[in-house]
Amino acid sequence: MTIEKNKKMNKGEVTLIERVANEMFLIKIKVAADFEPRAGQFVSILCDNHTMRRPFSIMNFLDGEISILFKKKGDGTAYIANLNVGDTVDFIGPMGNGFQCVSEKTLCVGAGVGVAPVYYLKKVLGENARLIAGFQNSNEIPACLQDEIDFISTDDGSFGAHGSIIDYLDAQINEYKPERICVCGPHIVLKLVAEKAKAHGIPCEVAMEKTMACSIGVCRGCVVTLNRSGKIDNASVCKDGPVFLGEEIVW
Template sequence: MQKLEAEVVASIRIGSDICLLRLKAPAIAATARPGQFVHLRCGEGLDPLLRRPLSIHDSGDGELTLFYQVKGRGTAWLSRQHPGSKVDLLGPLGRGFTLVSGRRLALVAGGLGMAPLFFLARQARELGNEVDFFYGARNSRGLHRLEALEDLGIRLFIATDDGSAGFRGPVTALWEKQLKDNHYDRAYACGPRPALAAFARLAAAAAVPAEVSLEERMACGFGACRGCVTALRDSRGEKYYENVCTGGPVFDAAAVCWEG
C-alpha cells in the first residue's frame, strides 16, 4: 500500500452525475490489479472525515483512472478538481479478481458495477481470453463508455430495465439466456447485491466458477474498524464474517451468504 499526493491529469463529467478521473500515481499504478480500490481524501483538511473508496477503473502508464458517481459532499468535491490539483490517495487496497489466460469469460456489470470490470476486461483480453461483457442499467442514460468497451475487443451485450437499449430486463436475465447455448470457463460480476445474488445462483446452476466484487460502505479501508463485514460460508458450510476491504472486495460467489 502506498500513500501519496496524486496529481489530477483530467477530470471529465460523462453523465449528469458520472465522472471519469485520471490521476498521475506511478507507484500505485505499477502494482494495481483489477478488482482493487483506492481510498481518497475528498475534501480540505478533515472535512469530510472519512475517505472515499473507489474501484480502480483502469491503470497503466503511471496513471489511474477512476469512474464514479457524485453522491455527496466528498464526491462533489472530487468532481470539482482540475488538472494540476492534488488528491491524497491510499492504495492499491483489497483483494482483486483471479486472472486466467486462454479461457472464455463472462463479465456481468450492473450500473456502476462497470467500474472495476473495465480494468478486468482489458487485462483479460491482453492475457488471450475471449470476453463476453454483459452490461445492464435502468435505462440507456445509465450506460457509459460503450465505445471504450468495444475497443477492448470484447463481445458487448446490453440490457436495460425499460428496454430503451438492448435487451429489455435485468442484465442477469440476459446472461441467463446466453448460458443456455454457451459455455464459460469463469464468470465475474459487480453491481447491486440482488443482481449479484441472481448472478451467483445462475453460475452455480451452470457449474461456472464465479467471483463477485461486493459494494459495501467502508470507513478505514484496511480492516481496523470492522465496519464493512460480510457473511460467508467456509468449505464445511460454517458461517463466518470477513472484512470486505481486506478479505475482498472480490469473493468467491459461492461462498457469500446472499440471504444475509
C-alpha cells in the first residue's frame, strides 16, 4: 500500500476522503509502518504541479493511517479535496516538534480547523484532557468530531454555547483546573488564550500557523519572534515549531 519511504519523504494511499462540514474535508492516508507522529506535528503535501507543498496538521494516527482535517481554500486544498480513494499522496513528514506535554492535566483548545491537532492531543492524553472548541456556526463543525468535543461554542449561537470560545475560557479553566493549556487556531485566538493562561499562571503551548514556502527551515519565510528570558530570537515555525510556549512569543 505505502509505495516508498526515503527519510521523511513519503507516498501513501488515500483510504477515505469525505466532506465533513462546509468546505471542510477529512482525508485518511495509509502511511509507512515506521511512521510515528506526535500530536502537533504536520505533513507537507505535494499538490499536483505546485512547487510549494501545503502544510497540514495530523489530526489522528490509527491503524497505520493518518487523518487530516482541511478547509478548502485555494488551488492546493482544492486539489486534495478532489482526490479519490486509491490515489497516491506525496508528502513530507512527520514535521515539526509537536506538543511537549505528556502527562499533565491539559485543556485542549481549538478554533475552526485548528481543532485538528488538539483533537489528536486529546486522543493521546485520554482521560487527562478536555477538548473545547469554537466555530463560526453549526455548518463549520466537522461531523466526525462533534460528539468528541467536550464543549462547543459558535459565534452565532447556532450550536452549543453562544459566542467565542474565548468568552468561556475563564469558566472552563476555573472548572477543569488544568495544569497546562494547548491551543491551535487563528492568530488572535492563540494570543488571547496565551494571555488568559498567563493570567491564570498556567503554562500554555500554542500551535502556530504561518504561510510556508519551503517547509523545511531554509527560506525563513515563516519566522516568528521569540523572547526567551529577555533574549530576542527568530525561530522558523516549520522547523523549530509549529508549537511554542505562548509566553515566549512576541505577539
